Amino acid sequence: MLEISGLHVSVDGKEIIKGLDLKLETGKVHAIMGPNGSGKSTLSYVIAGRDGYEVTAGDILFKGKSIIDLKPEDRAAEGIFLAFQYPVEIPGVANTTFLRESANAVRRYRGEDELDAMQFIRILREKVKELGVSDDLLKRAVNTGFSGGEKKRNEILQMSVLEPSLCVLDETDSGLDIDALKVVSEGVNRLRSPDNTMLVITHYQRLLDYIVPDYVHVLADGRIQRTGGKELALELEQNGYAEFTNAAA
Amino acid sequence: MTTLTDNILPFSDILAAASDNPLGQDLNWLQNMRNANGALYGDMGLPTIKLEDWKYTNLTSLTDTSYRSAIEADGAASIDVMPCVFQKGNPGARLVFVNGMPRLDLSTPDSLPYGVTLEPLAQVALRDPAFLESHMGKVADDKDRSLLALNGAAMNSGYVLHVSKGVVIDSPIEIVFIGGVAEEPLANFPRNLIVLEENSQADIVVHNVGVGVGAYFVNSVNEVSLAQSSRLRMFGVQEDALEATNVSTTCVNVSKDARFSNFNLSLGGRLSRHETYVALQGTGADCKIDGAYLMRGRQHCDNTLRIDHLVPDTSSDVLFKGVLDDESRAVFQGKIVVHRDAQRSDGQMHNKSMLLSDGAEIDTKPELEIYADDVKCSHGAASGHVDETALFYMRSRGIPDAQARNLLIQSFLAQSLDRVTVDLINDALLEKITQWLPATCYRQQEWIEE
Numbered sequence: 001m002l003e004i005s006g007l008h009v010s011v012d013g014k015e016i017i018k019g020l021d022l023k024l025e026t027g028k029v030h031a032i033m034g035p036n037g038s039g040k041s042t043l044s045y046v047i048a049g050r051d052g053y054e055v056t057a058g059d060i061l062f063k064g065k066s067i068i069d070l071k072p073e074d075r076a077a078e079g080i081f082l083a084f085q086y087p088v089e090i091p092g093v094a095n096t097t098f099l100r101e102s103a104n105a106v107r108r109y110r111g112e113d114e115l116d117a118m119q120f121i122r123i124l125r126e127k128v129k130e131l132g133v134s135d136d137l138l139k140r141a142v143n144t145g146f147s148g149g150e151k152k153r154n155e156i157l158q159m160s161v162l163e164p165s166l167c168v169l170d171e172t173d174s175g176l177d178i179d180a181l182k183v184v185s186e187g188v189n190r191l192r193s194p195d196n197t198m199l200v201i202t203h204y205q206r207l208l209d210y211i212v213p214d215y216v217h218v219l220a221d222g223r224i225q226r227t228g229g230k231e232l233a234l235e236l237e238q239n240g241y242a243e244f245t246n247a248a249a
Numbered sequence: 250m251t252t253l254t255d256n257i258l259p260f261s262d263i264l265a266a267a268s269d270n271p272l273g274q275d276l277n278w279l280q281n282m283r284n285a286n287g288a289l290y291g292d293m294g295l296p297t298i299k300l301e302d303w304k305y306t307n308l309t310s311l312t313d314t315s316y317r318s319a320i321e322a323d324g325a326a327s328i329d330v331m332p333c334v335f336q337k338g339n340p341g342a343r344l345v346f347v348n349g350m351p352r353l354d355l356s357t358p359d360s361l362p363y364g365v366t367l368e369p370l371a372q373v374a375l376r377d378p379a380f381l382e383s384h385m386g387k388v389a390d391d392k393d394r395s396l397l398a399l400n401g402a403a404m405n406s407g408y409v410l411h412v413s414k415g416v417v418i419d420s421p422i423e424i425v426f427i428g429g430v431a432e433e434p435l436a437n438f439p440r441n442l443i444v445l446e447e448n449s450q451a452d453i454v455v456h457n458v459g460v461g462v463g464a465y466f467v468n469s470v471n472e473v474s475l476a477q478s479s480r481l482r483m484f485g486v487q488e489d490a491l492e493a494t495n496v497s498t499t500c501v502n503v504s505k506d507a508r509f510s511n512f513n514l515s516l517g518g519r520l521s522r523h524e525t526y527v528a529l530q531g532t533g534a535d536c537k538i539d540g541a542y543l544m545r546g547r548q549h550c551d552n553t554l555r556i557d558h559l560v561p562d563t564s565s566d567v568l569f570k571g572v573l574d575d576e577s578r579a580v581f582q583g584k585i586v587v588h589r590d591a592q593r594s595d596g597q598m599h600n601k602s603m604l605l606s607d608g609a610e611i612d613t614k615p616e617l618e619i620y621a622d623d624v625k626c627s628h629g630a631a632s633g634h635v636d637e638t639a640l641f642y643m644r645s646r647g648i649p650d651a652q653a654r655n656l657l658i659q660s661f662l663a664q665s666l667d668r669v670t671v672d673l674i675n676d677a678l679l680e681k682i683t684q685w686l687p688a689t690c691y692r693q694q695e696w697i698e699e
């Protein structure tokens with residue numbers, strides 16, 4: 001699904017990803033854990049194509065093709081979705097409208113017919129029910145005044161509307177209460193399929209009880225320091241990252 | 250140091266011939282008013298950037314064209330497509346001016362309720378000169394504003410809206426000024442009077458629209474007098490031609506418990522300046538002065554206003570937002586003055602601009618001047634570029650860059666537009682804004698919160 005090799009990334013002239021290799025398999029859930037500031041969000045931005053995140057070396061292949069020159073909107077249309085660590089508030093733009101614009105933009109790119117308001121509402125209603133998002137949140141402006149948990153739920157709603165093949169979830173569990181964590185995890189699990197890949201960035205083993213990963217990677221100092229199975233997450237929970245940060249230093 | 254030689258004095262031909270203007274020719278008081286204002290203008294000339302209030306707006310561009318005062322015959326120009334700000338037509342009354350001159354054949358003032366008159370100024374000068382005499386120059390009475398003086402001397406047109414006690418007009422009145430339908434550069438000096446008697450209510454939309462190309466000049470004065478417990482909501486859509494210069498002065502007296510609200514959308518013109526002066530004269534008087542300016546190319550738009558809280562328990566609320574592209578420039582100068590006796594005044598004034606290019610510029614100066622001790626006032630100004638994180642967020646959802654930028658502009662202006670609570674007018678303004686957006690591919694129907 002995604003193959004990152006020898007990746008170096010600089011932001012504002014500062015190197016943050018320093019020779020990162022990572023292979024995400026189709027149909028699998030990969031988790032990335034790592035200390036604060038190690039470059040996890042940076043990696044997610046680079047995968048999604050954010051301006052200002054300069055790839056100075058290496059490559060990212062998505063379904064076998066390099067994407068590093070693709071615009072973010074084209075990557076989204078190709079099937080890459082990033083759930084933000086800090087979803088952005090957009091006052092004055094109704095959530096439903098935004099969701100539909102987004103869905104239709106992707107459909108246009110793929111050469112599919114756009115959905116009119118009625119068709120879209122029908123599709124949206126199902127997803128909304130599954131994720132327990134209230135009607136009120138759909139009517140309100142995108143993320144504006146949403147609680148932390150509501151914002152994260154809204155990210156998953158967008159994800160389920162766009163039906164991407166690669167989902168990158170950046171700390172989607174932070175700020176969620178226990179019930180919301182379950183709902184969100186179920187939403188993610190529902191999107192799991194033999195054709196899809198999940199990249200779950202988290203600090204907490206707890207999320208991985210719900211979204212059970214096939215692989216766990218440790219990202220520290222801009223590189224993948226170790227890869228293991230789900231038991232690696234338990235080990236990290238006990239021992240912390242000292243081993244890796246020391247190795248990095 | 251201001252010396253006489255600093256003055257720029259265009260329009261002197263127009264002034265010399267002002268007393269021949271058929272408007273009010275046989276009214277002594279009006280001729281006296283013309284003469285007095287002509288003398289004031291002659292002393293002051295056009296404002297120059299040496300004046301504090303005119304530091305950021307330079308009118309010297311007016312001197313490179315020679316304008317002729319529009320006459321009745323200019324109004325006869327044919328209009329192919331009648332512009333209308335309402336997509337589905339306006340159920341209310343409409344008064345149309347072409348090249349500054351009233352065109353009753355294009356107007357429909359008849360749908361107004363009993364007790365309301367909406368007429369061209371010249372008609373009122375014949376029918377009821379006493380009414381004019383008792384209102385003209387009474388609200389806009391400053392002696393030191395040269396544009397006001399120029400209009401007072403050269404006025405050649407205008408409208409009068411008079412709403413009797415207790416009358417409520419349901420549908421918005423539409424006043425349309427169609428400019429630029431002439432072979433040569435015309436100058437217009439509309440003098441408009443709005444008089445609302447006690448407990449009356451009206452909504453009015455003033456649409457300045459340019460068709461064709463070429464320069465023209467509009468210097469209008471609006472005198473608004475709102476009696477006790479009346480309510481006027483006034484909306485402006487300025488989409489003059491790109492060579493046009495539009496300056497206007499709106500003076501409003503707000504009596505006890507009366508309310509004035511205003512929203513001006515500025516889109517057109519090479520140079521526009523809208524001055525608003527509101528006097529909150531009775532307790533409970535309230536005003537809301539809003540605007541949005543969307544400029545590109547080398548357009549220049551200036552909103553200058555002053556609100557005087559003269560008595561206790563009055564409130565004012567000002568919000569101007571603008572989007573500036575290319576090398577356009579906007580000016581916001583606002584002042585809320587709370588006089589010594591005006592305890593418990595509430596005054597809010599904010600100006601925010603979004604700059605789409607490095608060449609765009611905003612000069613903003615919101616000010617409070619407070620002489621009372623028990624007041625609730627605040628003011629602020631901010632400007633910034635497109636929020637890159639929000640832009641990336643939208644693009645990561647598949648929304649193309651140009652469309653995402655449009656959405657961010659709409660998002661930015663939503664706060665302003667939300668304050669326009671008349672649905673019909675809100676829709677009209679939204680449509681105008683959407684048409685202006687850099688990438689117009691976006692369907693606009695429901696981007697705003699339901």
Ligand SMILES: Nc1ncnc2c1ncn2[C@@H]1O[C@H](COP(=O)(O)OP(=O)(O)OP(=O)(O)O)[C@@H](O)[C@H]1O
Nearest residue numbers: 011012014016034035036037038039040041042043
């Ligand atoms: N624009 C920037 N200029 C300079 N440094 C930056 C910039 N953006 C991010 N960084 C730095 O890059 C490093 C990695 O940041 P990143 O947000 O990717 O960390 P993270 O692993 O997601 O951390 P967290 O667990 O706290 O979310 C940090 O040291 C951060 O300060």
Ligand SMILES: [Mg+2]
Nearest residue numbers: 040041042085
């Ligand atoms: Mg992070």
